[in-house]
Amino acid sequence: MMKVLLVDDEQKFALMLAKRLELRGIQTEVFFSGEKALETVEQGHRFAVAILDVKMPGIGGIELKQRLGVLDPRMKFVFLTGHGSKIDYTAGAHEAEEYLPKPLKIDALIATLNRLAEGPPEASNPDP
Amino acid sequence: MDNGKDLFGYDSLAFFGKVNASISHELKNVMAIISETAGLLGDLSDMASNGTPIKPDMLKSCTGSIMEEIQRGFLTIRQMNRFAHSVDTPLESVNLMDVLDLAITLSGYLSFSGKAHLTPCKDRTPTASTCPFLLQAIIYQALVYTFKSTGPDTAIRISLQAQGDAAWRIIFSGFNANAFQKFPDATTRAMAESIGVVFHFDSTINRLALEVPLTIESTTTEQVAPGV
Numbered sequence: 001m002m003k004v005l006l007v008d009d010e011q012k013f014a015l016m017l018a019k020r021l022e023l024r025g026i027q028t029e030v031f032f033s034g035e036k037a038l039e040t041v042e043q044g045h046r047f048a049v050a051i052l053d054v055k056m057p058g059i060g061g062i063e064l065k066q067r068l069g070v071l072d073p074r075m076k077f078v079f080l081t082g083h084g085s086k087i088d089y090t091a092g093a094h095e096a097e098e099y100l101p102k103p104l105k106i107d108a109l110i111a112t113l114n115r116l117a118e119g120p121p122e123a124s125n126p127d128p
Numbered sequence: 129m130d131n132g133k134d135l136f137g138y139d140s141l142a143f144f145g146k147v148n149a150s151i152s153h154e155l156k157n158v159m160a161i162i163s164e165t166a167g168l169l170g171d172l173s174d175m176a177s178n179g180t181p182i183k184p185d186m187l188k189s190c191t192g193s194i195m196e197e198i199q200r201g202f203l204t205i206r207q208m209n210r211f212a213h214s215v216d217t218p219l220e221s222v223n224l225m226d227v228l229d230l231a232i233t234l235s236g237y238l239s240f241s242g243k244a245h246l247t248p249c250k251d252r253t254p255t256a257s258t259c260p261f262l263l264q265a266i267i268y269q270a271l272v273y274t275f276k277s278t279g280p281d282t283a284i285r286i287s288l289q290a291q292g293d294a295a296w297r298i299i300f301s302g303f304n305a306n307a308f309q310k311f312p313d314a315t316t317r318a319m320a321e322s323i324g325v326v327f328h329f330d331s332t333i334n335r336l337a338l339e340v341p342l343t344i345e346s347t348t349t350e351q352v353a354p355g356v
């Protein structure tokens with residue numbers, strides 16, 4: 001079962017999305033702040049993909065992606081944004097494998113998660 | 129454009145744009161929650177169609193959530209409307225509590241915003257004849273600087289104090305003095321000067337006061353028009 005990390009300060013949104021992912025067989029751990037998500041990964045919990053909101057109080061999605069990437073270089077990232085603006089993109093959102101605007105299309109998100117979890121060709125993602 | 133009639137044309141527009149962007153973000157979040165909740169209801173319907181028993185509480189929770197978000201959306205639109213109308217009249221008698229309430233609400237849409245507690249003014253209605261839009265912009269900037277410097281866990285206290293019959297003081301407290309190292313910037317200072325607002329900052333007690341004159345008769349209407 002695929003395991004994903006979902007971080008969004010919009011609590012209701014995160015919980016609803018998590019339920020929908022769970023119904024589709026994707027194990028989802030939800031956090032409402034970047035700080036809490038970091039703590040969990042620091043403790044050794046691992047996720048195939050992290051779905052991160054770009055704009056959050058405290059540690060925002062872009063910084064969180066960089067810090068999580070250090071802790072787990074294999075983790076893939078999807079950014080969510082309510083803005084969908086060029087500002088987010090140029091601020092570093094382009095570093096994520098995917099960048100999806102809210103409101104989401106669940107089928108598109110699932111397809112993205114499946115593609116990312118399968119990973120790129122081996123040559124570009126070698127095992128350590 | 130005649131600068132005498134449009135002192136803060138671009139800066140006013142920039143402020144207006146920034147606030148509208150934060151409101152649109154809030155509305156997009158509301159729509160995102162409604163969208164996900166409606167999607168979950170769709171998922172549950174599909175499951176029910178396939179014979180999986182669905183608990184009525186789950187359906188109630190989803191519809192309740194949608195109703196709550198619709199109310200949140202209406203409230204946001206109402207604030208957007210209040211803000212949009214703040215440019216209607218360049219000079220107007222305003223209730224400062226209303227201006228503060230709106231500025232606090234609007235700053236609350238920013239991702240880094242903390243909490244701001246406004247103490248009601250019990251003695252008398254705090255009115256001032258001023259430019260509502262510029263006063264709004266100054267107070268909003270004060271809140272933005274505070275939240276940016278002190279983070280989302282901040283709880284600012286805001287109160288009003290009469291200064292005889294000449295002015296009202298809007299007092300910000302409950303934050304670290306560092307918050308106002310860069311405040312006010314040149315634009316905010318110029319906006320304040322144009323409507324006679326004076327900044328009093330006391331770093332020993334971590335307090336900022338904005339002194340708002342009861343009237344700005346010495347400043348012409350043309351000078352304070354935000355250029356819209």
